[in-house]
Amino acid sequence: MTEDRCLKCGQEAEDSNHVFQRCPIAKEVWSQLNFSWVFNNNNFDLWSWLTWVFSEGTNEQYRGFCYGLWIIWTSRNKFLYESKISTSWDISKQIKSYILELEGIRERELTLVTSTKSSQRLQRENTTIFFDAAFDSKHNRSASGLVVKE
Template sequence: MTEDRCLKCGQETEDSNHVFQRCPIAKEVCGQLNYSWVFNNINLDLWSWLTWVFREGTTEQCRGFCYGLWILWTSRNKFLYEGKISTSRDISKQIKSYILEMEGIRERELTLVTNTKTNQRLQRENTTIFFDAAFDSQHNRSAIGLVVKEQDGKIVAAKSILHENVASPFAAEAYAGYQATMLGIQLGYLNVDILGDSKIVTSKCQSENRDRSEIGAIISDIQGLKCFFQKIRFSFIPRTRNIEAHRIARETLKKGEELYLEGENSRALCEEQEPTCLGYSEQRERR
């Protein structure tokens, strides 16, 4: 039946073995990334093949290979559900961009680890970091808004970040959760509550289980950062209680300019926005 054919090449019945091992698109992508060696043993079943790749490849090669599998599958789903067609060159370019971005994040992590150990703040109560993301589907980019509040509800920092080559709003929210965690480390907090208005993303961030969805790699990176805190908790809040982070993300996406402010400047930024809801701490006390 033709409906069982591979969506990309139309040559064979689509199953996991075909998508990742035999499809010409997958082979073209791996060739463009100098990963053609992974097809030296495609006579193996999928699980044995993956085991062989991870045994033969270096740590960096295995990491890039995992990114490639994820983006190949994402590309297939975007074609199936959104009608968006990606050539092998488009896919390989996206993989390269993602590898460069993740390597840059890891370099910043190493710097943060060194600085944090000697510069952690004394902290009696949990600090709250609010996060949200705005997504531009036309250009596959997103902006992240972060707002840091002390226990008394006072805003102490605000930050926004722009991301390119973002696969979906789902991925944009996951990036926002990651950046919120990184900001907590950068500011030297030991105990944090990280709040976002994506119920699925906050649930995945809070979980210790391995995530196998399209944002699995990002969730894994978040889980790897939890060791820098004495206590870290991810929780869902409605959009109406996340207005400041939402507006910062939206304005950053609109203007294309990142920001980072602390103290009075961060509070002034939020006061410049349209009237907002009560802060998280105030709402919790009044409920």
């Protein structure tokens, strides 16, 4: 296996399209999350694919999709820099757990402000995704972050 091959599957060169769309691990994760619809149009470069996904889904799906991107990338980095192996099931479980945790936080917030927010409609004009990753060679740890602004 050459160094430019995907770390998880070794089937083809690792680029962003492969990591998030074509890698069998990523495909299994999206399927386990009931996000198979993201493959309805995956013949694009990464930016076009992301734009298409965000034009087709709901706000709830956007959040789950972004969590998925973030955890898939984090899993890849943990494998590369920390030799921590995650299966598609592990990754899916982590994403679902994160979604449930954030929904619980959101529920608490909503109960505090229901009277002021009840008549407002959410209108989304633009969604911006910021993503960053770093590696601390001193402590041999990786980290990544994802911010979605609606």
